[in-house]
Amino acid sequence: MTVAFTLTEQGLRDLAEGAAVLGTGGGGDPHIGRLLVQQQLRAGREVRVIGVDELPGDALVVPSAMMGAPTVFIEKLPSGRGNIAALRALEARLGRAAAATMPTESGGLNSMIPLLLGAQLGLPVVDADGMGRAFPELQMETWNVYGVPGSPMAIASDHGDHCVIDTGQDNLLMERRARAMTVEMGGAAYICDYPMDAATVRRTSIPGTLTLAMKIGAALRRARQDHADPFERLTGALKDTIYSHGLVLFAGKVVDVERRTVAGFARGQVTLEGDAGRMTLTFQNEHLVARHGGRVAAIVPDLICTLNSETGAPVTTESLAYGQRLTVFAISTPALMRTPEALACFGPSAFGLPDPYVPVERLPLSAV
């Protein structure tokens, strides 16, 4: 996957929109994150994206992300100190400098944070991540599934004070400790976790998710320019990738949204009404399951995206509102995310859903 390139402003805009599609309803709004990276580019700094095979096998890669509520950033712009503080604290703990950073997930905000760090420090950003979409918790990583310890991990507030957490092999415990510290730090914090060598990145990550996000964003942009159907273009953009299937499940109007904050997550469901009846989506930050006439139409870890029916623009679960005309678009996950070990970590049962996992391309609505 040799992809080394320097990000342009147009590329950044495409990437931000495509990452929000891969965020599958969660992952935060990309707006603020994109502006922060854009500010870096306009100040003359560069974001260099590299493929997973462009580093020596023993090079240290340190993923970076934001943890907590992205909404905090809308109320108070980040200073840009926290992500650097988290990286430096983890480097100090490891006694080594990072050769590159990398996203932990694909999502509107968390695809931006490593780009920001890369621009600030001149650090390359690896074109891969550990979720291949957005998930709500730190242990829901292919890295965890395939044996990489998340510890030691660093967490920093926007003021730069920080904390290095070490829970050994227990990545679920790491999630709990870090979640508590995030709340203490004001509800949002910067993290660097799952430090690993490039050989391990290659073995355990979903490759190419930054370039995929750019491709998705560019397809939506060109569809608008061409007055073409954005969903056909999306399906086309995904076809020859490891995500292979992209398909419209349903189109309709939002007739009901039920949302509450439980244990730090946005949980709820949204109901759409359209020509084909009703579809209900259940979410926990991200969409978890789509039901149509009581039958499962798509289920986690496959991606269920709510997109504006006219423009294809992604709508996150926190912005769902009565009357919106949305298209529910499903994307099949790569094989690495569908193994029994992967499903145990972030399949339906990990979210307390009673339904078994069935690949979206084999479910009834996919034939529509």
Add this chain to the structure above:
Amino acid sequence: MTVAFTLTEQGLRDLAEGAAVLGTGGGGDPHIGRLLVQQQLRAGREVRVIGVDELPGDALVVPSAMMGAPTVFIEKLPSGRGNIAALRALEARLGRAAAATMPTESGGLNSMIPLLLGAQLGLPVVDADGMGRAFPELQMETWNVYGVPGSPMAIASDHGDHCVIDTGQDNLLMERRARAMTVEMGGAAYICDYPMDAATVRRTSIPGTLTLAMKIGAALRRARQDHADPFERLTGALKDTIYSHGLVLFAGKVVDVERRTVAGFARGQVTLEGDAGRMTLTFQNEHLVARHGGRVAAIVPDLICTLNSETGAPVTTESLAYGQRLTVFAISTPALMRTPEALACFGPSAFGLPDPYVPVERLPLSAV
């Protein structure tokens, strides 16, 4: 202060009881802590106590303590892993091995924790601490008052998972971050904070508090053996120390206890009735102020101790109960704890009390 000696079982019992007196109503019950150290002694391990002048000036001293609710230990005996994990995590962060440990405060439980660590690892324990009594929060240390950063500090659960917190010079922020992690770790955790060299220990600590606690405990024990007045003996034991004044303020029966848990602290007040009328003590874990006929009889940081009227045994604020016959015994704090900087950190205003600080030996009841 050359005091090097090896602790005997009798010395340990005296020390535990005397430390609970210096705990001034808080600092945790010494029972469990004493048993843990006793177990080490019976297994053939040693606790070596040394004076602050017995280390080279650049030797690294790492204080150790428990943070949170001592009651957790009564329900689940500590494994002895957490305190070692905290020390090792901090040593790793500093890149240096500790030459000695030290108590952070004088109190039933926290005078025991460094003795336990010293026995487990063969590490000497410095005869000094940073509070000269018990206080509820990590920034209430003479070390903080005299410019020592508490960071980096390590915090570990009883399972051994841990976290290194760094808030730079901000020791109050460190308290907040560590408090949140303590709650996350189950309400009780082990900490190592304020790492410093021996020269700094000498400049900023209250010296001799372990030997003082032993002296107090021995005085109470001998008073019982001799059927003598324990309070006269206590006054005698304190006379030639930096705590100089020890005096009975009041004796009576508990007629009212009001106690509630607010923000993780035991807050409340207890009223005693006796020949001299009524005395009310207000506490936040530790006793903060004693009032008699509406006038202040003793106030923080001077020590206000509730002792069994017959035996002189200390009674902590969580064990206060209706009908107990108690003697309120006040102890003057050393000069290092009465400077304006010290009073700003742990004087009446730091606890939201409206009363000014007046040294206990200059207050009306002291003449009684």
